[in-house]
Amino acid sequence: MKTDPLPGIEEKEAAIGRDALEEAVRRTLLELGENPEREGLLKTPERVAKSLRFLTSGYHQDVAKVLNGAVYSVAYDEMVIVKDIEIFSLCEHHLLPFFGRCHVAYVPTEKVIGLSKVPRLVDVFARRLQIQERLTTQIAETIMEAIKPQGVGVIIEARHLCMIMRGVEKQNSVAVTSAMLGIFRDCDQTRAEFLRLVREKS
Known part of the structure; x- marks a missing residue:
């Protein structure tokens, strides 16, 4: 299953795209009043790209x-629970990072996913421009589709x-989102067990 790929591009076009991204960073530095030719910024466009x-x-x-x-x-x-998965993503509204922990659980029907693949699956969706709500749903729906638990x-x-850095500047705020599908939505006992196990210290 393909996951919302960007349109395919040839090697030549990819090379042009890379140069274009670096040039966009360089222009941004100029707009900020900086000098992209000074020593500390010479490689910044390449690094940012x-x-x-x-x-x-x-x-x-x-x-x-x-x-x-x-x-x-x-x-x-x-x-099956894999909890405390570190996540790092970029907010699509400001291109600023958001980061924290992801907890994933499922109740199998006939199939299970290799444990190390769950964090990798989380990264597939976290390494995009995201909002936390959509990220949460995409992870849940993808597992639901992959193994039909x-x-x-x-x-x-x-x-x-x-x-934290801008806007309301609330240093201790934490956003919590959840996606409950199947038995996790329909059965109070299953949902309560998941929430209890997530809260327990490992």
């Missing part, structure tokens, strides 16, 4: 390739620099 490509690399990743066959048939129907629960707790 490289950084942005890494932080948005999820656009070019394929979920099927990320899972890489790590979906297994197992006779197990209890909850009885249900999926995802919780993200994150700090947003667009709220």
Whole structure:
């Protein structure tokens, strides 16, 4: 399953795109009143362009390739939780980072995902321009589609620099979002178990 890729581009066009991104950073420095030719900024356009490509690399990743066959048939129907997954993403409104923890749970029907693939799946969607609400939903819906479990629960707790460094400037604010699908939405007991296990210290 392909995950919202950018349109395919040839090598030559990719090279032009890279130069264009660096030039855009250079123009931004000029607009800010800086001198991009001074020593400390000479390589800044190149560094920023490289950084942005890494932080948005999820656009070019394929979920099927990320899972890489790590979906297994197992006779197990209890909850699987991978919690405290570090996430880093960019707010699409201000291009400022938000970061925190992601907790993912599902109750299998017939298949499970290799544990290390869950954080990789989170990164596919976190490494894009995002809002936290959509990121939470995308992770849950992708797992639901990939292995058809009885249900999926995802919780993200994150700090947003667009709220800390600017705007309302609230240093201790934390945004919490959740997506509950299947049995996690329909069964109070399952949802309560997930929330309890997330709160417990490892």
